[in-house]
Amino acid sequence: MKIAITSNGKELNSNVDPRFGRCSYFVIYDTESKSHEFFENPNKNAENGAGPASVQFVADKGVSKIVSGEFGMKIKSLLDSLKIQMIVIKDPVKTIQDIIDMLNK
Amino acid sequence: MEVEKLVNKTIKIAIASGKGGTGKTLIATSMFYAIQENFKNSVLVDCDAEEPNSVLFFKANLQRSVEVVQKVPVIDTDKCTFCGKCHDYCAYNAIFIIPPSRIIKVIEELCHGCGACSVACEYDAITEKDMEVGRVNVFVSNEGFNIIEARMKNGVMTPVPVIKAAHKYTVDKQVVIMDSPPGTSCPFIQTVVEADYVILVTEPTPFGLSDLKQSVNTLKTMNKNYGVIINRAGLGDKKIFDYLKSEDIDLLAEIPFDKEIAVLYSNGNIVAAHNDKIKILFANLFESILERYGNSSN
Numbered sequence: 001m002k003i004a005i006t007s008n009g010k011e012l013n014s015n016v017d018p019r020f021g022r023c024s025y026f027v028i029y030d031t032e033s034k035s036h037e038f039f040e041n042p043n044k045n046a047e048n049g050a051g052p053a054s055v056q057f058v059a060d061k062g063v064s065k066i067v068s069g070e071f072g073m074k075i076k077s078l079l080d081s082l083k084i085q086m087i088v089i090k091d092p093v094k095t096i097q098d099i100i101d102m103l104n105k
Numbered sequence: 106m107e108v109e110k111l112v113n114k115t116i117k118i119a120i121a122s123g124k125g126g127t128g129k130t131l132i133a134t135s136m137f138y139a140i141q142e143n144f145k146n147s148v149l150v151d152c153d154a155e156e157p158n159s160v161l162f163f164k165a166n167l168q169r170s171v172e173v174v175q176k177v178p179v180i181d182t183d184k185c186t187f188c189g190k191c192h193d194y195c196a197y198n199a200i201f202i203i204p205p206s207r208i209i210k211v212i213e214e215l216c217h218g219c220g221a222c223s224v225a226c227e228y229d230a231i232t233e234k235d236m237e238v239g240r241v242n243v244f245v246s247n248e249g250f251n252i253i254e255a256r257m258k259n260g261v262m263t264p265v266p267v268i269k270a271a272h273k274y275t276v277d278k279q280v281v282i283m284d285s286p287p288g289t290s291c292p293f294i295q296t297v298v299e300a301d302y303v304i305l306v307t308e309p310t311p312f313g314l315s316d317l318k319q320s321v322n323t324l325k326t327m328n329k330n331y332g333v334i335i336n337r338a339g340l341g342d343k344k345i346f347d348y349l350k351s352e353d354i355d356l357l358a359e360i361p362f363d364k365e366i367a368v369l370y371s372n373g374n375i376v377a378a379h380n381d382k383i384k385i386l387f388a389n390l391f392e393s394i395l396e397r398y399g400n401s402s403n
Contacts, residue, residue: 048262049198049215059203074212078201082208 001031004058005099006068010038012097016089018069021051027096028061031103036096051075059084067099108143111392114399117275118391119152119300121285121293123316127306128336128360129153131370132387133284134162135377139387140280141250147280150271152296154239154255154264159284162375165244165252173270174235175218178211184230185209191222191231197262214260239267243274251278268295280395289316289323297324302398303331304357309341314348321354330398331355337362357390 006023008015017023022044029036039061043053051072058066059082066079067087079086089099120133130153137149151159178191178200187204199215200222202208213236223231239257246252255271257264264286275281283300286292297303305320307313317333324331332355335345339362349356360366366383369376377384 043198046198048196049212052201052212052215053198056201056203059206074214078210078212081210082203082206 002063003029003065004063020068020071021054116399117281117300119283119297119303122306123320125287134375136387137282138375138377139384144280148251148278150283151254152268153286154257154267157254163246165246168243171241173239173267175238176233177216177236178231181230190225194221194225241271265295305333308337309345314345332357334358336360
């Protein structure tokens with residue numbers, strides 16, 4: 001299963017970016033192969049509709065879950081129809097490695 | 106000034122500002138009130154469609170309320186080949202598409218109604234439907250004053266179509282006073298583009314000056330005539346006066362930073378209705394603008 005995590009930087013010790021649509025990077029983590037890949041978010045500075053465009057970006061990568069701090073209101077119905085689960089992290093000082101460890105528990 | 110000379114002249118004046126809260130509505134309502142004796146065939150248009158409030162200052166009754174609509178695309182998923190061209194054409198991220206999953210959706214809140222997606226589609230899969238984006242409300246006050254309000258629907262992307270629609274209801278009026286939205290972006294442009302003259306309201310503070318410069322630069326590119334009213338004069342510093350002098354911009358009036366004015370306004374009063382000095386100031390200012398910048402109708 002592939003999971004998208006929003007990240008402030010492109011290292012495993014980077015913090016989770018609290019914003020979904022306008023996060024700096026996405027980490028796509030594969031729970032089977034235990035591999036990960038960083039992608040710069042092309043919609044970071046979008047004038048309009050960063051949320052839906054970011055859903056499209058990660059859905060194209062085949063994720064079934066997204067981990068972030070906050071999701072905008074326009075994307076809830078999109079994620080529902082794509083059957084992608086939102087996981088909200090309330091603690092912004094968690095690193096990407098922390099999240100991956102939690103996913104593997 | 107001889108009013109007789111001015112009866113055949115028409116004018117549209119926008120009251121605008123870069124910075125919010127400088128006193129646009131105070132000045133728009135007061136000027137509109139002050140000209141009623143001589144210019145009955147006039148209308149106040151509240152173009153601040155995101156939160157219109159000018160009508161609150163009058164005892165006014167709603168005469169009619171007209172829906173304003175915008176076109177949004179409807180995608181026929183039977184005809185759609187999921188080629189993605191409509192998505193590429195959309196500048197507002199309003200089309201969501203995942204070709205492998207054969208998912209395509211229109212995010213109506215993001216759509217500006219430009220129609221580019223319909224042009225892009227080669228498979229006749231896109232038609233258009235109407236979506237309400239706001240209303241134009243037409244009021245007449247107990248004294249017979251005409252007030253028009255552009256009011257956008259909550260959550261809609263832009264107030265521009267509603268402001269555009271409101272302008273259509275002013276055609277038979279000699280004098281149109283527009284209360285503009287703040288800032289220098291599309292809603293401001295859509296308001297001042299109609300104006301023969303723009304009054305920029307500012308205050309003598311660093312924010313007031315910084316935003317005034319932006320407004321002036323925008324109006325210059327639009328080739329508009331404009332002048333400046335400094336509200337809350339006496340506050341802040343002199344830099345704004347230096348700027349006006351160096352740019353050779355007309356200083357139309359100074360409204361003092363005065364407790365009586367603030368109390369009147371915050372109680373929902375039109376300042377000119379209770380303060381003769383202000384009333385005379387605006388009546389005279391209006392007539393001098395009409396004389397210089399009005400259009401001769403015959």
